[in-house]
Amino acid sequence: MILPIVAYGDPVLRKVADDIDKDFPRFEELLANMWDTMYNANGVGLAAPQIGLPIRLFLVDTAPFADDEELTEEEQNALKGFRKVFINARIEEESGTEWAFNEGCLSIPDVREDVSRKGTITISYMDENFKSYKETYGGLLARVIQHEYDHIEGILFTDKLSSLKKRLLKGRLANISKGKIKVEYRMRFPNMKKAR
Numbered sequence: 001m002i003l004p005i006v007a008y009g010d011p012v013l014r015k016v017a018d019d020i021d022k023d024f025p026r027f028e029e030l031l032a033n034m035w036d037t038m039y040n041a042n043g044v045g046l047a048a049p050q051i052g053l054p055i056r057l058f059l060v061d062t063a064p065f066a067d068d069e070e071l072t073e074e075e076q077n078a079l080k081g082f083r084k085v086f087i088n089a090r091i092e093e094e095s096g097t098e099w100a101f102n103e104g105c106l107s108i109p110d111v112r113e114d115v116s117r118k119g120t121i122t123i124s125y126m127d128e129n130f131k132s133y134k135e136t137y138g139g140l141l142a143r144v145i146q147h148e149y150d151h152i153e154g155i156l157f158t159d160k161l162s163s164l165k166k167r168l169l170k171g172r173l174a175n176i177s178k179g180k181i182k183v184e185y186r187m188r189f190p191n192m193k194k195a196r
Helices: 027-040 063-067 073-080 139-152 163-177
Strands: 045-047 057-061 083-105 108-126 132-138
Touching: 027 045, 027 057, 045 139, 057 139, 063 073, 073 139, 083 139, 108 139, 108 163, 132 139
Parallel strands: none
Antiparallel strands: 045 057, 057 083, 083 108, 108 132
């Protein structure tokens, strides 16, 4: 089932999310709904807070990035086959040189900005079967994971912009929270005026 994506301005996007265990109610159904919702919106990642749940769960499928001609064949192959569920994730380390990449977010439609992040991360997490892993990722894989991880920490990519950029975006962000935007997927707007 395709769920509405929560728009910028909703308090759930600012909460540090809670850990879950395998007894989380209707977990498999939730996962299936999140995949459906992400693909319907043409996303490469979706975090539970973006559908209104303050839990430490996000999913990633980087296949759309694999078509980028500027990437090496090795990078393209890594992105093509990367489809993962991250539960109770903790980034243990971020290292390497910071690099900028143009990021967007399903909760902040039509806003794209260059965001600088470290190139390599080490993350511990559990998969959809609650099996534990600790892995290191670099490049675009690291970037997509960092972006989704920020969601479960109550952080949005716009928080990482300069104060000038934030000021320039203020009106657009306010309009998004009020639902004054055309969007191709279902959304829930926190400050939308109810029709009388």
